[in-house]
Amino acid sequence: MGIKPVTTDSQALKVLLVEDTASERLYISELLHQQGFEVHECASAEAALDWLDEHQVDMLVSDWRMPGMSGPQLCQIVKSRPSPPYVLMLTANADTGFLIQGIESGADDYLPKPFVPAVLKVRLLAAVRLIRLNQRLARQNHSLEQALTESSELNQRLATDLQQAALLQQSLLPAPSSDFDNWHCVSRFASANVLAGDVFHVFSISADELGFYLIDVAGHGAAAAMQAFSLAMTLSPCRCDWQRVSPANLLGHLNAQYRDPSHQGQFATALIGRLNLKSGECCLSSAGHPLPLRLDVEGCCHTIADNQCTGLPLGIDPKAHYLETRFHFSAGERMLLFSDGAYESQHPVHGSFGLSRLKQLALAAKPLKPDALIQHLFHAIHLWQGGSFQDDVSLILLCAPDCLTPSGRSHEQSAA
Amino acid sequence: MKFHPLPKSHASLITLPNEMVMAQTPTHRAALLKHMESGATSLVLDLTDVRYMDSSGLSVLVSVYKRSRELCGEVVLVSPSDGVRALIELTRLHQIFDIYEDRQAAIRYITARENPDA
Numbered sequence: 001m002g003i004k005p006v007t008t009d010s011q012a013l014k015v016l017l018v019e020d021t022a023s024e025r026l027y028i029s030e031l032l033h034q035q036g037f038e039v040h041e042c043a044s045a046e047a048a049l050d051w052l053d054e055h056q057v058d059m060l061v062s063d064w065r066m067p068g069m070s071g072p073q074l075c076q077i078v079k080s081r082p083s084p085p086y087v088l089m090l091t092a093n094a095d096t097g098f099l100i101q102g103i104e105s106g107a108d109d110y111l112p113k114p115f116v117p118a119v120l121k122v123r124l125l126a127a128v129r130l131i132r133l134n135q136r137l138a139r140q141n142h143s144l145e146q147a148l149t150e151s152s153e154l155n156q157r158l159a160t161d162l163q164q165a166a167l168l169q170q171s172l173l174p175a176p177s178s179d180f181d182n183w184h185c186v187s188r189f190a191s192a193n194v195l196a197g198d199v200f201h202v203f204s205i206s207a208d209e210l211g212f213y214l215i216d217v218a219g220h221g222a223a224a225a226m227q228a229f230s231l232a233m234t235l236s237p238c239r240c241d242w243q244r245v246s247p248a249n250l251l252g253h254l255n256a257q258y259r260d261p262s263h264q265g266q267f268a269t270a271l272i273g274r275l276n277l278k279s280g281e282c283c284l285s286s287a288g289h290p291l292p293l294r295l296d297v298e299g300c301c302h303t304i305a306d307n308q309c310t311g312l313p314l315g316i317d318p319k320a321h322y323l324e325t326r327f328h329f330s331a332g333e334r335m336l337l338f339s340d341g342a343y344e345s346q347h348p349v350h351g352s353f354g355l356s357r358l359k360q361l362a363l364a365a366k367p368l369k370p371d372a373l374i375q376h377l378f379h380a381i382h383l384w385q386g387g388s389f390q391d392d393v394s395l396i397l398l399c400a401p402d403c404l405t406p407s408g409r410s411h412e413q414s415a416a
Numbered sequence: 417m418k419f420h421p422l423p424k425s426h427a428s429l430i431t432l433p434n435e436m437v438m439a440q441t442p443t444h445r446a447a448l449l450k451h452m453e454s455g456a457t458s459l460v461l462d463l464t465d466v467r468y469m470d471s472s473g474l475s476v477l478v479s480v481y482k483r484s485r486e487l488c489g490e491v492v493l494v495s496p497s498d499g500v501r502a503l504i505e506l507t508r509l510h511q512i513f514d515i516y517e518d519r520q521a522a523i524r525y526i527t528a529r530e531n532p533d534a
Contacts, residue, residue: 218475219438265445265479269471269507288507312508316478340471344503352468352499391438391470 012038013131016055016085018048018062018074024113028061028090031117035124045069049077057085058131064091064098072105079106086127090115162194162222169195169225172232174202177371180210181277182401186370188378190393197224197268198339198392199232205242210275213250214394216289216339217268218313227266231258231314235272247272247285248322251311255287255322258315267315271337280329280404285322288313290340293359297332299366301359329400334370336362337398341391342377345384353384370399417444419451422523425530426489427458429523432466436473445476449483457489458530460522463496469503481512490514490529494522 015037019025025041032039040057042048046068048060060078064071075087087109089102094112102110108130111123170189177186185202197217205211215231217224233239234257240250250272260266269289275282284291286309294302309325329335343358358377365376374397381393418431428451436444452459459480466473477491484491492514496504504510516522 216471218478219441219472263479263482265475265477265482267475267478288509290506310508312511316481316509316512344470346468 012036013058013128014038014040014056015059015061016048016051016057017041018043018045018060018066018071019090020044020063020066024063028120031120032061032124035121037124045071045074048074052078052081056083059086059088059127061088061090064089064093064102072102072107075102075105075107086131088123088127159194165222165225166191166194166196169199169229172199172201172229174200178202180204183210183275183277184370184399184401185396186374186399187394187396188374189395190378190382190389192341192389192391193221195222195225196392197221197228198341198394199228200337200339200394200396201232201235202396202398203237205237205274208276208278209243210277211237211242211273212275212337212396212398213270213272214289214337214339214396215268215270216341216392216394218266223262223264223266227268231268231270242274246324247274247283248309248324251285251287251314251322252320255312255314255320256318258318260315267313269313269340275329275398278404280331280333280400281326282329282335283324283326284309285324286310287320287322290338290343290355292335292337293362294327294329295334295336295362295366296330299363301363329404331400331403333400334373335398336377337394337396339392339394341389341393342381342395345381345390347384347386350384353381370397373397417447421456422460422527425458425527426455427460427526427530428456429460429462429519431462431464434465434467436466436469436476438470438472441472441476444473445479448476448480452480452483452487452489457487458484458526459489459491460494460519460526461491462494462519463500464494464519466500467497469500471503471507474503474507474509477509477513490526492516492522492526494519 015032017025017029017032017039019028020043029039029041040051042051045066062071062074071089075089078084078087087107089107089110090113091098092113099110109123109127111120173189174187176188187200189198197219198215200214202210202212213235215228217227231254234254235250251270254270270287271284271289273282273284284304288310291304291310294304296302304325304327309323311322312320338358343353343355345353347353361377361380365373368376374395378395417433420429422429481491494516496515
């Protein structure tokens with residue numbers, strides 16, 4: 001009854017046999033062949049090292065005592081190289097000291113000579129199990145590394161994509177500070193993620209008129225950003241006739257165009273306004289958006305009666321109807337537009353920032369110039385959130401000139 | 417979030433958790449919509465415990481509102497805190513949700529609506 005070969009896998013394992021005695025070498029080599037190994041033989045440790053410079057093996061079977069370099073010395077060098085083979089040390093000495101020295105030199109197993117072939121066979125069997133396990137682990141490791149590289153490349157690509165989308169999105173925003181006639185407009189914006197659900201714009205619609213909008217899509221991230229971008233595109237002065245269509249009708253149009261394909265309950269609040277630069281007359285309409293604060297030169301805060309001009313947010317009822325309100329800026333008056341991120345923020349100890357705090361801050365900072373005022377508010381909100389924005393924050397401050405033209409006043413009367 | 421199906425109706429009383437904010441929005445939305453798919457066409461949402469809600473939390477309410485409309489059901493809210501009520505009113509969502517201060521009254525309304533002949 002022969003012993004069944006230990007390596008039955010399709011790919012034979014490669015063994016390097018190092019043995020100075022020719023007869024021993026022949027005998028062991030034959031045993032290894034019988035077990036299904038592909039065997040290469042060397043008569044000395046030096047020859048084995050030379051050969052290993054050019055070749056890879058799965059296992060090294062080496063004699064202990066050889067002229068020149070010994071088995072343990074060979075083992076030490078081989079094990080110090082990258083991805084070393086399994087090492088089985090053979091010796092004529094069964095002394096425990098040799099066993100310890102052999103294993104310490106890095107050998108994986110140790111077999112005293114003379115041995116019966118069956119013992120060598122089971123030792124080889126154990127070796128093959130380990131080698132195969134190592135091979136499997138190495139393969140798994142490799143594929144994991146590959147998957148990791150692929151997913152980090154994908155992440156990198158997505159991050160780049162998002163950055164580019166964010167740049168495009170930011171290009172929709174007005175300059176932080178701009179002048180229209182004698183009017184001054186400053187704005188600040190910060191997004192909680194790379195992409196924002198807030199978008200706003202202030203722009204000339206004719207020589208005498210200014211249009212502005214502020215949209216806040218619920219939530220933030222890519223989906224909210226896409227929605228905000230698409231709403232901003234719908235409102236673009238190239239696509240909408242801002243001179244003829246009223247803010248309330250623009251909101252109605254925007255609401256009718258609103259899509260929520262994934263039924264996520266996504267909705268948006270929006271504020272649309274038109275301002276006459278000569279007369280200071282302003283027409284406003286809101287879709288569930290907080291109304292702006294009006295800060296006059298006396299240091300009073302005027303509230304706009306919201307039941308007159310605030311309708312449902314966009315995306316809830318396609319038939320929603322929007323109303324508008326009209327008022328006149330007084331000379332030097334400032335109007336602060338903001339998204340809910342400006343006051344909804346939570347402080348771990350002090351709680352909610354709140355609308356009234358925003359109002360108080362804006363009033364207390366009244367003597368500041370517009371740029372300083374908006375920076376002051378922005379900084380306060382930022383501090384409240386502990387230095388990182390929880391939601392997108394948009395702030396726009398529209399400042400009337402110190403005197404509005406008398407023709408504007410007569411316009412007001414005719415409008416009234 | 418706790419679900420209590422109301423007897424003899426396709427309606428449920430649902431107690432909403434302490435916080436309805438961005439981080440938990442997907443979980444809350446999925447749980448509520450799943451409950452509706454399993455037969456509850458109308459909901460009484462008890463907001464007594466909700467201390468804090470942001471606009472993303474509101475979008476969960478909007479989701480269930482839209483779904484209940486499709487199912488010919490209704491969603492009513494019960495005793496929101498002052499802060500939550502202010503948020504709902506600021507965004508004009510009180511136009512689509514009836515708000516009750518008394519839970520039993522809300523339950524009576526919804527079950528009567530579900531069983532007009534009872």
